[in-house]
Amino acid sequence: MSISRQFAIVTGASTGIGLELAKCCAREGFDVLVAADEPQIESAATEIRALGAIVETVQADLSTTEGVDKLYETSKRIGRPVDALLANAGRGLGHAFLDQDFNQARLVVDTNITGTLYLIHKVGNDMRRRNAGRILITGSIAGFTPGSFQAIYNGTKAFLDSFSFALREELRDTNVSVTCLMPGATETKFFERAGMMDTAVGTSKKDDPADVAKTGFAAMMRGDGDVVTGLKNKFGSAVANVMPAGVLARQHRGMAEPGSAKS
């Protein structure tokens, strides 16, 4: 890989927000190691290479210890310090909690929380030793709201939003920054994969993943603590901060309950 460029790891880079984050990295002078679970990561890499970056890929299930180890070992084999870690891989899951397949629910926790934490623990320790680095965590404005009919997912994002600020504070006296990207509903494969295409939120007009990624990447480069993308989402999250949790949970039903899609 080129040594004049910086080096970033982007997870969940095969589609959606992660692919757009990897493209931002490529355009702004980073070579990238991109990871996802499915073979589509290879075609994403071809797209990113076209922007002038050197791109390496890892196909790994980042909900598992083995998958994260495989990604981390690949970055060690490449042998370049990680200037930026964009921990973005994640998945959702619709329907009422008691109706969900528990293994699918656990996969959401293992991907969004456990795998993300394990990767940040490994790469973050390297960054702290070098006293340099940037970490971007894709949280969500969903973390502000108890997510009826998407309960596990919103809980995982509440965890990440909170964790991100705590880690940032712990690294205050270092040159390692931690930024939490908090998008609202964004036009990606997310809702289809979560089985939510019969819901109001699944069928609503959503934000452009390229815009979301640009905003998140810029916040990471500035070293900001967090960024909520889009004016409507900024307003929504400000309101969520003062509304009773029960009211928020009731409102979420209207967006996420199966059959809530407007015909």
Ligand SMILES: NC(=O)c1ccc[n+]([C@@H]2O[C@H](COP(=O)([O-])OP(=O)(O)OC[C@H]3O[C@@H](n4cnc5c(N)ncnc54)[C@H](OP(=O)(O)O)[C@@H]3O)[C@@H](O)[C@H]2O)c1
């Ligand atoms: N779309 C939204 O409305 C929205 C809003 C706020 C936050 N977010 C967050 O944004 C992030 C990206 O989501 P997206 O909307 O861009 O959805 P997406 O298009 O479905 O992309 C998800 C990415 O994560 C990867 N991934 C999922 N599970 C994985 C696993 N176990 N191991 C490795 N890679 C895995 C996927 O790769 P494979 O296809 O290979 O599994 C894909 O590259 C997620 O953290 C999501 O929670 C999304």
